[in-house]
Amino acid sequence: MSSVNFENPVRLRKHELRYLYIAILGILLMGAVRAFFNYEMISIPGPQFLLIHTVLESFSIFVSFCIFIQAMITHSRDSRNVNLFIGMVFFAVGTYDLLHTLFYKGMPFYEDEFSGNRATWLWIFARLSESIGMAVAVILPYKVMGLKRSRALSLSILWVSFISASLFFRQDLLPTLLDDEYGITSMKVSLEYIICTFMLVTLIALMAEYRKTRKLHTLQLALAIFIIMTGELYFTLYDKVYDIENLIGHIYKFVGYLYLFRAVFYPQIQYILTSKEEAESKWREAEHMLFEAEKNLSKLVLQAHEEERKRVSRELHDGIGQSLYSILMTLNLAENEIPGAAKPPSLQKAKKMTADAMVEVKEIAHSLRPSSLDDLGFLPALKMYIDHFEKVHDIEVRLTTSGDKQRLEPEIETALYRICQEALTNSAKYASPQTVEIILENNPGDIRLTIQDDGIGFSVESYLKGNQRKGIGLFSMKERAETYGGTIDIQSMLNEGTTTIVSIPK
Numbered sequence: 344m345s346s347v348n349f350e351n352p353v354r355l356r357k358h359e360l361r362y363l364y365i366a367i368l369g370i371l372l373m374g375a376v377r378a379f380f381n382y383e384m385i386s387i388p389g390p391q392f393l394l395i396h397t398v399l400e401s402f403s404i405f406v407s408f409c410i411f412i413q414a415m416i417t418h419s420r421d422s423r424n425v426n427l428f429i430g431m432v433f434f435a436v437g438t439y440d441l442l443h444t445l446f447y448k449g450m451p452f453y454e455d456e457f458s459g460n461r462a463t464w465l466w467i468f469a470r471l472s473e474s475i476g477m478a479v480a481v482i483l484p485y486k487v488m489g490l491k492r493s494r495a496l497s498l499s500i501l502w503v504s505f506i507s508a509s510l511f512f513r514q515d516l517l518p519t520l521l522d523d524e525y526g527i528t529s530m531k532v533s534l535e536y537i538i539c540t541f542m543l544v545t546l547i548a549l550m551a552e553y554r555k556t557r558k559l560h561t562l563q564l565a566l567a568i569f570i571i572m573t574g575e576l577y578f579t580l581y582d583k584v585y586d587i588e589n590l591i592g593h594i595y596k597f598v599g600y601l602y603l604f605r606a607v608f609y610p611q612i613q614y615i616l617t618s619k620e621e622a623e624s625k626w627r628e629a630e631h632m633l634f635e636a637e638k639n640l641s642k643l644v645l646q647a648h649e650e651e652r653k654r655v656s657r658e659l660h661d662g663i664g665q666s667l668y669s670i671l672m673t674l675n676l677a678e679n680e681i682p683g684a685a686k687p688p689s690l691q692k693a694k695k696m697t698a699d700a701m702v703e704v705k706e707i708a709h710s711l712r713p714s715s716l717d718d719l720g721f722l723p724a725l726k727m728y729i730d731h732f733e734k735v736h737d738i739e740v741r742l743t744t745s746g747d748k749q750r751l752e753p754e755i756e757t758a759l760y761r762i763c764q765e766a767l768t769n770s771a772k773y774a775s776p777q778t779v780e781i782i783l784e785n786n787p788g789d790i791r792l793t794i795q796d797d798g799i800g801f802s803v804e805s806y807l808k809g810n811q812r813k814g815i816g817l818f819s820m821k822e823r824a825e826t827y828g829g830t831i832d833i834q835s836m837l838n839e840g841t842t843t844i845v846s847i848p849k
Contacts, residue, residue, distance in 0.1 A: 738776060
């Protein structure tokens with residue numbers, strides 16, 4: 344069985360004392376009731392007795408089937424768990440108690456001359472199954488640990504069906520346990536004492552186990568067995584089914600099943616909930632680690648991308664650019680060496696092509712990675728890009744800055760520059776704006792960048808769903824902002840322009 348350990352000895356000692364007081368109180372209460380209580384002065388009418396009896400028995404039936412269902416569900420976690428055997432035992436106990444309650448003398452479901460005796464036999468079989476089953480589970484657990492679930496359930500159903508059918512269809516063959524005129528028989532009393540004997544043996548075994556393991560659930564189970572056993576003694580005293588001793592015995596059984604529920608069912612539920620919480624905690628931790636790893640990987644990819652852009656830009660500028668410049672200088676020298684005023688047209692054409700190639704290489708190198716971004720910082724590089732953007736696209740761009748003018752971290756400057764570059768490119772390609780306004784706020788806690796145009800706008804929802812997707816620009820901007828712990832908010836409506844708000848913490 345599952346266990347819940349209290350590592351704190353002081354706390355465990357408090358439970359020991361509390362359960363000892365409850366056990367002593369149960370014995371004293373039984374003695375006081377027998378010594379001072381006048382049963383003849385109290386008469387419980389049949390309908391009221393049946394109502395109380397049904398409520399008390401319903402709880403024990405509920406506990407029995409809870410233990411059974413728990414055993415069926417948790418068996419796959421540990422195929423050698425004695426809980427499966429206990430579950431099958433309480434399947435039989437719950438079924439017998441259910442039939443005992445439904446067909447108790449006076450209940451409206453089925454009544455004949457054998458009603459009282461049949462209900463008593465159902466009670467006895469429930470208690471025998473309970474006491475013998477718990478004794479086997481506690482004293483000889485190794486005998487039932489290898490029990491397979493399907494076989495155990497089949498045997499339990501067959502046993503319960505056989506006993507129930509015998510009690511309902513061949514009641515006349517069974518000895519009398521309850522006589523309507525003389526009350527319970529000596530055989531009934533003897534069977535109750537046998538049940539108490541099995542419970543006493545189980546109680547002794549549980550206390551011996553508790554001394555070794557110091558497990559709280561073992562102590563709780565021992566208390567449950569003790570209270571149920573004490574209640575069984577009351578069932579040797581009554582004469583009529585509606586006697587007060589019978590009712591008191593059911594009350595003891597109710598209290599005992601409270602602790603049985605706490606000892607057998609609750610620890611499993613607690614284990615499942617604890618395991619679930621641990622699994623969810625590990626899942627959240629793994630998700631967080633995965634997110635951090637993904638963010639770090641994105642950062643590394645972006646950094647590697649920028650480094651490659653920088654390398655290619657430098658190679659274009661220092662390599663091909665210088666080579667083209669050398670070619671142009673050579674062409675000029677060649678032109679000067681040709682006498683006369685008439686220069687070959689092909690030479691003039693070669694010079695023009697070389698000069699155009701130099702300009703193109705310079706523009707490509709600048710678009711890949713402007714040297715001003717590394718040398719001067721984000722703001723100067725952005726201003727230079729805006730000047731170039733206005734000349735190429737004939738769109739007015741207004742830049743407003745506020746806050747600290749100091750340079751930011753290189754990675755954040757690169758991210759902001761690329762976001763501005765992407766936003767302006769998108770505006771020129773898709774929005775057809777007249778003006779674009781860029782506002783940069785360098786606050787103490789974060790950098791806030793707002794890019795607003797007066798273009799045709801678009802439906803952000805449709806874009807995100809893929810209905811209007813023309814590229815990965817917005818997602819690239821979002822990834823750059825989130826890589827550095829920031830956020831990006833894109834607001835746009837048709838014919839109302841687009842506003843992009845980026846916030847990156849310092």
